[in-house]
Amino acid sequence: MHWPKEYGGQGRSVVDYSIFNEAYGYHSPPSITDRGRNVVGPGLMVIGTEEQKKRFLPAIARLEAITCLGWTEPNAGSDLSAIETTARLDGNDYIINGQKMFISIAHYATHIFMTALTDTSVPKRQGMSLFIVDMRSPGISLSPLISMDGKRINVVYFTDVRVPAANLVGAKNRGFQQLAMTANYERGNVALPAAYQRVFDEFIEFIKHNKIGGRDLTKDPEARHRLADTAIALETWRMICWRVVWLQSQGQLPQAESSMVQLLRKQTTPKVSRLLWELGGPLAQLKEGTRWALMNGKLEYYSQHAFNIHGQGGIAQTKNAIARRGLGLPRQQG
Ligand SMILES: Cc1cc2nc3c(=O)[nH]c(=O)nc-3n(C[C@H](O)[C@H](O)[C@H](O)COP(=O)(O)OP(=O)(O)OC[C@H]3O[C@@H](n4cnc5c(N)ncnc54)[C@H](O)[C@@H]3O)c2cc1C
Numbered sequence: 033m034h035w036p037k038e039y040g041g042q043g044r045s046v047v048d049y050s051i052f053n054e055a056y057g058y059h060s061p062p063s064i065t066d067r068g069r070n071v072v073g074p075g076l077m078v079i080g081t082e083e084q085k086k087r088f089l090p091a092i093a094r095l096e097a098i099t100c101l102g103w104t105e106p107n108a109g110s111d112l113s114a115i116e117t118t119a120r121l122d123g124n125d126y127i128i129n130g131q132k133m134f135i136s137i138a139h140y141a142t143h144i145f146m147t148a149l150t151d152t153s154v155p156k157r158q159g160m161s162l163f164i165v166d167m168r169s170p171g172i173s174l175s176p177l178i179s180m181d182g183k184r185i186n187v188v189y190f191t192d193v194r195v196p197a198a199n200l201v202g203a204k205n206r207g208f209q210q211l212a213m214t215a216n217y218e219r220g221n222v223a224l225p226a227a228y229q230r231v232f233d234e235f236i237e238f239i240k241h242n243k244i245g246g247r248d249l250t251k252d253p254e255a256r257h258r259l260a261d262t263a264i265a266l267e268t269w270r271m272i273c274w275r276v277v278w279l280q281s282q283g284q285l286p287q288a289e290s291s292m293v294q295l296l297r298k299q300t301t302p303k304v305s306r307l308l309w310e311l312g313g314p315l316a317q318l319k320e321g322t323r324w325a326l327m328n329g330k331l332e333y334y335s336q337h338a339f340n341i342h343g344q345g346g347i348a349q350t351k352n353a354i355a356r357r358g359l360g361l362p363r364q365q366g
Contacts, residue, residue, distance in 0.1 A: 035073065039085055040093030050222045050277045057223025058230045065137055068092035068099035070221060072145045072164070075214035079162075079202035088143075088164065099164070102132040102146030102188060103211070109133075110349055112147065113157045113208050117190065119148035119200075126150070126163070126200065128171075128193040138174055138186040141167050151205050160207035161200055162214075169193050181336035213285065222277060224297065225270040228304050231334050232266060235308055238327055245313045255311055262300075262307050269296040288358030295350045301337055309335040 034049035035041025056063075073092045076085055091097035108114035117130025128148050138144065144165050151159030165172075171193035174186045202210045236259065239249040249255040272292050279286040309316050312331045320329025355361045 035077075035089065035093060039073075039077070040090030046277055046281045050274070054222040054226045057226035060227055060230065064095060064098065066092075066095065066098040066141070067101050067137070067145070068095075068097060068143075071101060071214060072099040072143075075145070075210075076164075076201065078213070079210050081198075083198065084164070084201060097143050098137070098141045099143045099145050100135055100138045100141035100167075102135055102138075102144040102165075104133045104135070105131060106133050110346060112211060113160065115147055115149060115156065115160065117146070117148045118152060119150050119161065119163060119195070121150070121197065122194075124197050125194045126197060128163070128165070128190045128195055130190050132188040132190075134177065135186045135188050136183075138167070138188050139176065139184060143167060144188065145201070147207055147211060150200075150207075154205075157208040159205050160211075161204050162202050162207040162210060163195055164199050164201055165193065165195050169195065221293075222270065222273045225266060225273055225300070228301060228334075229266050229270070231308070231330055232262065232304060234327060234330065235312075239311075244311065244315075244326075249311055258307055258311070262303055265296070265300045265303055269293070269300045272296055288354050291350050291353040291357065295347065295354065298347050298350065305335045305337050 033042045033044045033052060034046045035043075037043045069092060073089055076088055080088070088097060092099065103112050103115075105115050105117060107116065115130070117128065117132065119126040119128045126148075130148065132138075132144075132146065135144070144167055146163055146165060147160050148163060149156060149159050150161040153159070171191045173189045173191070175189075177185045177187060179185055239255075243249075249259075272289060276286050276289045276293055279289060308331045312326050315324050315326045316331035316335065318325035318329060319332050322329065325332065352364055356363060
């Protein structure tokens with residue numbers, strides 16, 4: 033909605049889009065997950081060439097191009113610069129060799145937005161570039177990994193994959209710096225707190241009309257305090273998301289605030305999940321479709337998300353980023 037019309041959008045404001053997105057997250061209709069509209073597209077708009085914007089953005093907007101992110105490798109997780117995948121120039125093409133780990137949606141993505149070293153003779157942060165690569169290119173293969181919550185993620189292998197030089201995105205060898213900037217786009221996402229708010233609201237309604245294990249939780253002092261505490265955490269997370277949206281609407285690139293969103297997500301999602309699981313009792317562990325499952329398995333589904341807190345660095349690093357970018361403190365040594 034908020035993309036310019038010439039790139040397939042409606043030319044509306046990021047605030048309009050976020051209002052829609054929040055309602056969408058709250059009501060959670062079935063949808064396709066992709067990283068194009070939240071991360072790759074906004075990144076291309078800033079660092080892509082005009083030709084790349086025209087080629088990819090309308091396709092991303094229409095979901096004809098579904099993009100996954102290829103940053104993590106077996107030895108490069110939190111430290112995205114530790115990659116070993118290389119891209120060697122050969123005529124008008126780069127030849128990519130390497131391996132990416134834990135890649136969400138790679139099994140149905142049409143493209144991967146990825147990092148590779150284009151200069152191996154310098155420190156990695158000075159020799160990394162970003163590429164957008166067609167997943168149907170010869171030499172790409174996948175193997176599935178099933179995560180703890182039962183979802184499929186992937187290992188993606190690159191063996192002599194030939195990629196046109198025109199698919200290098202942004203400035204050559206500046207990929208690490210550009211990646212840090214691109215990653216911030218994902219974080220002002222108001223849909224996620226809305227989705228958690230929905231299940232929280234449904235749980236409140238549920239306990240108003242049902243006892244759990246013979247207990248009326250609405251009258252239980254400890255349960256009431258925990259519910260109030262979680263309601264505050266959800267609202268705080270939501271408001272910081274909106275602060276990021278607002279700063280973006282003012283043409284700013286909020287960095288410390290984006291890390292705050294990330295931190296609140298990592299703190300609040302397990303909090304909600306643990307609350308639902310613990311207050312829901314043993315029946316909250318039954319999956320959808322099981323006879324005695326509470327709220328038709330929704331509690332079980334959300335409780336699995338308690339483990340999904342690793343994306344984009346851990347809690348300690350996120351706090352370090354806030355200290356550095358928000359408070360201007362020096363980089364931590366050691
Ligand atoms: C479900 C799922 C989906 C994913 N999807 C994608 C995807 O689509 N694309 C993609 O590229 N990647 C993806 N990832 C990978 C994810 O981004 C990485 O797991 C994440 O970057 C952390 O890397 P790691 O798992 O290697 O952990 P590590 O980097 O080994 O970190 C392990 C622990 O050490 C801590 N730690 C590490 N370094 C420091 C430090 N300097 N200071 C303080 N603490 C530190 C971390 O906080 C963490 O708690 C996915 C992961 C999961 C679980």
